[in-house]
Amino acid sequence: MSSQKVTFTSIVVGGGLSGLLMAMYLSRMGGRVQVFERRSVRTSWPRSGRSINLLLSARGLSALRELDLEETAKKTISVPVYGRTVHTIANTTSFVPYSDDGRKPVHICSRWDLHRMLREEAEGLPNVTLHYGQQCVGVDPDKGSVSFVDTETKQQHEVSADFVIGADGTYSAVREHLLRRVPANFEQTVLSLGYRELTIRPEDQDGGGLDRHTSHDWPRGRHMLFALPNLDNSFSGTMILPLNGRESIESLRTETDVREFFAHHYPDVSPMMPDLTDEFLSRKLATFLTVRTSRWHHRDKVVLIGDACHTVVPFYGQGMNAAFEDCAVLASRLLAHGDDRESAFAEYVALRKPNTDALAEISVRHLDGLVDPVRHSIRETRHRMSVRLNRLARLPGTRLYEMVTHTTAPYAECVVAAARQERRARWLGLSVLMAFYAARSWIDHVSRRLRQRRSGMKSQEA
Amino acid sequence: MSSQKVTFTSIVVGGGLSGLLMAMYLSRMGGRVQVFERRSVRTSWPRSGRSINLLLSARGLSALRELDLEETAKKTISVPVYGRTVHTIANTTSFVPYSDDGRKPVHICSRWDLHRMLREEAEGLPNVTLHYGQQCVGVDPDKGSVSFVDTETKQQHEVSADFVIGADGTYSAVREHLLRRVPANFEQTVLSLGYRELTIRPEDQDGGGLDRHTSHDWPRGRHMLFALPNLDNSFSGTMILPLNGRESIESLRTETDVREFFAHHYPDVSPMMPDLTDEFLSRKLATFLTVRTSRWHHRDKVVLIGDACHTVVPFYGQGMNAAFEDCAVLASRLLAHGDDRESAFAEYVALRKPNTDALAEISVRHLDGLVDPVRHSIRETRHRMSVRLNRLARLPGTRLYEMVTHTTAPYAECVVAAARQERRARWLGLSVLMAFYAARSWIDHVSRRLRQRRSGMKSQEA
Numbered sequence: 056m057s058s059q060k061v062t063f064t065s066i067v068v069g070g071g072l073s074g075l076l077m078a079m080y081l082s083r084m085g086g087r088v089q090v091f092e093r094r095s096v097r098t099s100w101p102r103s104g105r106s107i108n109l110l111l112s113a114r115g116l117s118a119l120r121e122l123d124l125e126e127t128a129k130k131t132i133s134v135p136v137y138g139r140t141v142h143t144i145a146n147t148t149s150f151v152p153y154s155d156d157g158r159k160p161v162h163i164c165s166r167w168d169l170h171r172m173l174r175e176e177a178e179g180l181p182n183v184t185l186h187y188g189q190q191c192v193g194v195d196p197d198k199g200s201v202s203f204v205d206t207e208t209k210q211q212h213e214v215s216a217d218f219v220i221g222a223d224g225t226y227s228a229v230r231e232h233l234l235r236r237v238p239a240n241f242e243q244t245v246l247s248l249g250y251r252e253l254t255i256r257p258e259d260q261d262g263g264g265l266d267r268h269t270s271h272d273w274p275r276g277r278h279m280l281f282a283l284p285n286l287d288n289s290f291s292g293t294m295i296l297p298l299n300g301r302e303s304i305e306s307l308r309t310e311t312d313v314r315e316f317f318a319h320h321y322p323d324v325s326p327m328m329p330d331l332t333d334e335f336l337s338r339k340l341a342t343f344l345t346v347r348t349s350r351w352h353h354r355d356k357v358v359l360i361g362d363a364c365h366t367v368v369p370f371y372g373q374g375m376n377a378a379f380e381d382c383a384v385l386a387s388r389l390l391a392h393g394d395d396r397e398s399a400f401a402e403y404v405a406l407r408k409p410n411t412d413a414l415a416e417i418s419v420r421h422l423d424g425l426v427d428p429v430r431h432s433i434r435e436t437r438h439r440m441s442v443r444l445n446r447l448a449r450l451p452g453t454r455l456y457e458m459v460t461h462t463t464a465p466y467a468e469c470v471v472a473a474a475r476q477e478r479r480a481r482w483l484g485l486s487v488l489m490a491f492y493a494a495r496s497w498i499d500h501v502s503r504r505l506r507q508r509r510s511g512m513k514s515q516e517a
Numbered sequence: 518m519s520s521q522k523v524t525f526t527s528i529v530v531g532g533g534l535s536g537l538l539m540a541m542y543l544s545r546m547g548g549r550v551q552v553f554e555r556r557s558v559r560t561s562w563p564r565s566g567r568s569i570n571l572l573l574s575a576r577g578l579s580a581l582r583e584l585d586l587e588e589t590a591k592k593t594i595s596v597p598v599y600g601r602t603v604h605t606i607a608n609t610t611s612f613v614p615y616s617d618d619g620r621k622p623v624h625i626c627s628r629w630d631l632h633r634m635l636r637e638e639a640e641g642l643p644n645v646t647l648h649y650g651q652q653c654v655g656v657d658p659d660k661g662s663v664s665f666v667d668t669e670t671k672q673q674h675e676v677s678a679d680f681v682i683g684a685d686g687t688y689s690a691v692r693e694h695l696l697r698r699v700p701a702n703f704e705q706t707v708l709s710l711g712y713r714e715l716t717i718r719p720e721d722q723d724g725g726g727l728d729r730h731t732s733h734d735w736p737r738g739r740h741m742l743f744a745l746p747n748l749d750n751s752f753s754g755t756m757i758l759p760l761n762g763r764e765s766i767e768s769l770r771t772e773t774d775v776r777e778f779f780a781h782h783y784p785d786v787s788p789m790m791p792d793l794t795d796e797f798l799s800r801k802l803a804t805f806l807t808v809r810t811s812r813w814h815h816r817d818k819v820v821l822i823g824d825a826c827h828t829v830v831p832f833y834g835q836g837m838n839a840a841f842e843d844c845a846v847l848a849s850r851l852l853a854h855g856d857d858r859e860s861a862f863a864e865y866v867a868l869r870k871p872n873t874d875a876l877a878e879i880s881v882r883h884l885d886g887l888v889d890p891v892r893h894s895i896r897e898t899r900h901r902m903s904v905r906l907n908r909l910a911r912l913p914g915t916r917l918y919e920m921v922t923h924t925t926a927p928y929a930e931c932v933v934a935a936a937r938q939e940r941r942a943r944w945l946g947l948s949v950l951m952a953f954y955a956a957r958s959w960i961d962h963v964s965r966r967l968r969q970r971r972s973g974m975k976s977q978e979a
Contacts, residue, residue, distance in 0.1 A: 190654065192652065192666060210672060210673070211666050211672070211673065226693070226697050231688070231693065235688050238705075238707045238804040238806055239705075240705065240706050240707055241703075241704070242703070242704050242705070243696070243700075243702065243703040243704070245700045245702055342700040344700055
């Protein structure tokens, strides 16, 4: 990052992961930043029912690298994970590497560890101030001022700055007030599935047969269990199942229901879940939301980042990575445009929106392959065939997963490249098939000729 | 309405038209009602840029009738209007009656007059309390409690009751907090058009040729002017035009731009607009929003009414009528179910949602016919033909507009009935056409026979 100094004051609404990272970027640029967070006690950050384990991949790490935090994140709070172990109901397993060469890991870390790391870093910066227990209740997008109610004193106060960054998540108050000022298209969709976090605690040190350097996936068609390793010997499991119908959140109400369900569908792993029924019946249900908004900024005064403008479902593990990428892109645009913040914001939106839209789509699509073992293996096979056929023809061949996870190529470009590969693979596949039939008919032809010649010779002999 | 007493306490968030009407309904049922409104000074209700003239039709009047307010509304604050006068660019006019017999009027009244009437009525009720300057900043949908910040003291306080009604409009805070608790699908779409209110003030008493008992419509393809009579001699004009492109909000920036635009496209009416350029350039731009949410209530604690759950574009003039109908239906369900409020709320949603969804669709569709003179006349002709063909076959034939405006048949049923009529009209039309061809071919056949016979006779003679 350039060392050019830009002097400005800014308000970041939301002291979650992306709010803190953005504050650090702004501080590096010479700005004064005030971060306002609704939650009050910063030490006992509440577990809101959202996934507690996160996947740090190339994009997230690249943003952390710019702030010299990549190594700390990798070494002190993460477990490298090299692929997914798929457990069938017949207790067999197969392994799907996260990268084509099987050697590039993703880094799994706890949301709370990462948050603590970022908070401690931000608190150490002289021009960043963190305010807790501040609920945003109003934004004036023309003035760049924000009203907060102090959750302790219940008193409302107003703060102004050169600009405001809305990093306040899926239910963003900044976005809501922005859309009141400038109406725009907005869409929130929820899947008919829910999830609950469950703890998997293998008793023996070797993980009870669960490799700590892969994720684990028990796809069962209508529902699935997914597990990511923690820093200690345990795993965080995510049980995904329909909200209604048979084998659903609705149908599993008693301890017996839950115990029988898990014993039947997840017999290998349920013995490793000592608090299963308790956790399943008491933990908050989380749902899968996608949020899209056609407006991300207002003039040079307000701009949104992260979940506030593009909540995606977590199946691709890219929500946080995309939010961190937002921070890096927004910071680079602000540096590039200097005082012309309106152009910086507009360019940031133009660079990001098509890509987060693409991410939203592939994130929902990715679920199919995770939950359904048959579709999973069909898709895996198709992807591998497609990559191989492309490489056979000496063309670039990379799985979509690899591009999304291990590169920083814009999401939309990854999707286009993958589609191009698939198309080429279909043609190449067709060519192979045609070559095969051509060869067979040539062989047929030749052998028929040979036979004719032989029988001709025989008749001559006769 | 039955006189059965139900004792409960309730909070209505939003003291607009539907909030006040709902409060009156609840009060009649024996409930204690507290209404909380964000705006502070109740006398100088701000003109927010929204349409200031409203259309009261059968549904709205029916809801007012139940509270003995119909006659007051009709007689003291409304102008009866019997149809639409369409003004062409060539300065000719045509008239489209609002009812099939041309005798049933709709009642045009000012939003502020209607609001004042309802406020005064509500204030007169002993068990209704109105609180002003109260911004809703939180709802606990499980407890039925609401947090407000007093806009004067800036202090937050909490209120609880048996249940909460969200009547706080398009940008409903109650809905927002409801959707945080129970994620649901939500969609807000905005048209690429905007509108500004303009005053039309004919100098002479007879309205300068503008009939005060019709609405007036100057359709110009890309844009249009629409006018509704006020209680005095003036009309409220609504100028609808695209946000961008040629002849748009964006392209009309100077007094000269505006004056030339109106002189060119609206030469007959612009001389009657003394403050045209001022109003056009200074008044707030309003946009056309549709809001849909898949969740309208939470258990027996929170329920939404009006724009909060179904904002529609105003082209059909049904937004307020639908909101008033909500109040009547919700009240009747509460009376029917007594203490089982959850069933009452669920039944209310089941009765209303399919209908307001249908209204949202026909409201957007209705714009085409208003703005585009060609489409307008094609559609009018088709509708008339369809009604006539149905009646010719002694089948019920009523225009969709008539059913929506002059009956209280559920919106979705009106749409289905209109579609059925159109289908029948196509078949009837086809039958007429077939009968015509059949007749022609029969005549052909007969005349050919006659000719043959004659030529046969001639050859015999020869």
